[in-house]
Amino acid sequence: MQAPPRVLTVAGSDSGGGAGIQADLKTMLALGTHGMSVITAVTAQNSVGVQGFWELPPEAVRAQFHSVMDDIGAGAVKTGMLAGVELVETVAELLRTVDAPVVVDPVGVSKHGDALLAPEALDAVRTRLLPTATVVTPNLAEVAQLTGVHVLEEADLPRAAEALLALGPRWALVKGGHLPGEAVDLLTDGTERHWLRAPRLDNRHTHGTGCTLASAIAARLAHGDALPEAVAAAKDYVTGAIAEGFALGAGIGPVRHGHRI
Numbered sequence: 458m459q460a461p462p463r464v465l466t467v468a469g470s471d472s473g474g475g476a477g478i479q480a481d482l483k484t485m486l487a488l489g490t491h492g493m494s495v496i497t498a499v500t501a502q503n504s505v506g507v508q509g510f511w512e513l514p515p516e517a518v519r520a521q522f523h524s525v526m527d528d529i530g531a532g533a534v535k536t537g538m539l540a541g542v543e544l545v546e547t548v549a550e551l552l553r554t555v556d557a558p559v560v561v562d563p564v565g566v567s568k569h570g571d572a573l574l575a576p577e578a579l580d581a582v583r584t585r586l587l588p589t590a591t592v593v594t595p596n597l598a599e600v601a602q603l604t605g606v607h608v609l610e611e612a613d614l615p616r617a618a619e620a621l622l623a624l625g626p627r628w629a630l631v632k633g634g635h636l637p638g639e640a641v642d643l644l645t646d647g648t649e650r651h652w653l654r655a656p657r658l659d660n661r662h663t664h665g666t667g668c669t670l671a672s673a674i675a676a677r678l679a680h681g682d683a684l685p686e687a688v689a690a691a692k693d694y695v696t697g698a699i700a701e702g703f704a705l706g707a708g709i710g711p712v713r714h715g716h717r718i
Contacts (some may be wrong), residue, residue, distance in 0.1 A: 468537025475711030504706030532679030588625030662702030
């Protein structure tokens, strides 16, 4: 049988299974691709928070990356939690060798408010990682971390996107999910603007939405979609996953990655 499109995630592990590598691989499977992984960090994490995390050494990240890419290759790459300066710089160096779309999810803070990126790594994300990105997918807190732009209403989204594009990615997807009202995102390359809207769903179980969206975009890019079509399809998939998010443990449960299966 012919192999499905291949997608590589470079990210941290979520022991609770709702975000990180686990969410990425579930999403990739759900969208008809073969998911592969480079683990950058291991977290002790559940529905109520992150109890701890441990970075892998850069040589382990390089070895995983070359093991996959030198033999199998990938039609798209997605990055998530990179934790510290050394890993950001290592991954950015590796991504410069990739001839495939790169989706950068600049993970800074967990759903529960726990820091997942060292403050001293922010400059490396800005200057080394973002220039490798086909598209960067920050939430509003991450936009503020990276650019200093604080989005308070929908009208602020274009200014935030412009500040992100100045850091070097080809496209910026500014996610407005934390604004009141409908869930509105802005995708732009500085010339085109695509506004993506979805109803706000009354479900608190949304752990893993950022990882899931970025992975869904990567999966659709591996299928050959143009970037705007890939993002629209990914948002539709994530909206369905949020609608079926479920309680797990004592805190915030995950979205349902297999809602279409």
